[in-house]
Amino acid sequence: MKTALITGINGQDGAYLAELLLEKDYMVHGVKRRSSLINTDRIDHLYQDPHDENVRFKLHYGDMTDSTNLIRIIQETQPDEIYNLAAMSHVKVSFDTPEYTANADGIGTLRILEAIRILGLEKKTRIYQASTSELYGLVQAVPQSETTPFYPRSPYAVAKLYGYWITVNYREAYGMFACNGILFNHESPLRGETFVTRKITRAVAAIALGLQKKMFLGNLDARRDWGHAKDYVRAMWLILQQENPEDYVIATGITTPVRDFVKMAFAEVGAEVEFSGSGVDEKGVIKSISNSEFSLAVGQEVVRVDPAYFRPTEVELLIGDPTKSKTKLGWEPEYDLPALCKEMVASDLETFRKDHKTQWEHLAG
Ligand code: NDP
Ligand code: GDR
16 A cells, blocks of 8 residues: 655645545545644544544644644654645735745755755655746746746745745655646635635625625736646645656646636626726626526626736646647546536535525524
8 A cells, every 4th residue: 555645635626635545545644733623624524533433534733934843744644645735825925924935835845855964865755846837927828838937026925936846856856656647727616715716606606695785806817727626636635656756747738817807707607797997896697587586687797807816927828738748647627617617616615505404404403
């Protein structure tokens, strides 16, 4: 049985990856940091009683800013594969917490690599580093591939740039099987609520159910190459199963503006949304309705721009070239953006309906 260690196990990708590795009969260890409230919702269905002798899923308290603890966990678990997914992953928030972001996302990666060296596991343990399309930043060329130059545009991206290069350096200096997956944006019903797709699908569901009036967004012109997290964690695993350690771009090759994702999400509840105005005065209004099940009205203003969500420096256009991962890894995504959007809106509708029902049941009881 192979053993994997996942940092950031209770994040979006950690949850899907843990599920995938358990299906593949791995022993899965996860690093979870202490929080005042339990925040393991995404992985609760994977929980196994640690007293069970056949347990294959185990959580360990840890933090990317504490090397003593990372060394101890790696020593105890002796992993064949480490997936370093833990990070302060919100680009806008990284402008507010730049030093912490550098520590967790940049130096945190070094701590993992150095722990492997200190423990003499260079030949045993393979390492996946969660690199990002944010490295490309200010557009140098499109579509972006493994050879496109980087120009990071946020403290998050600069921290991840360090993570990228220290991974390459440890591979070259010490012969470690250490790889970067340069993943473009990937989303799912498990996506954090403050990333733009999930913010939109949640708001669409809440507006459709009459629980919210409108949503406030930032830059509607930004374009992203969005895929499904389930497809992307499969690529992470494939990257570590190859004969040689290499870096790979994982993307769909299709880019979509934020504005169009809003339209796509409203279409899922039968509403056609039209945008007018520009810059901070742009707004989205319902033009027509084809589903009377929801609390929506023609003429209702459902989107406003709020400059509070603008970034000091923005990444305007991301579009990835997945040729290498398709040819070398044999990776193919199973979801396209409309299917992803459909799943996210349906999931948020279900959640709000359930929560709402619970409230009513509570009042009734
Ligand atoms: P999430 O934000 O959903 O999850 C991040 C995880 O990291 C959470 O479990 C979080 O814990 C944990 N974490 C944060 N800081 C620390 C710390 N100091 N010590 C230990 N754990 C910590 O991100 P995703 O799952 O979406 O992304 C996974 C990784 O992939 C990240 O590194 C991200 O930067 C990168 N990435 C993501 C892309 C995407 O589109 N999703 C694209 C490219 C790269 P807690 O739950 O306690 O906050
Ligand atoms: P990103 O994702 O910054 O690409 O980083 P996010 O969903 O936050 O933003 C995508 C684009 O949408 C624009 N935008 C808004 N973004 C948010 N969050 N909220 C808004 O209200 C809003 N309005 C417009 C943004 O300006 C941006 O252009 C994600 C993270 O998962 C990173 O960890 C990962 O590395 C990259 O994707 C690839």
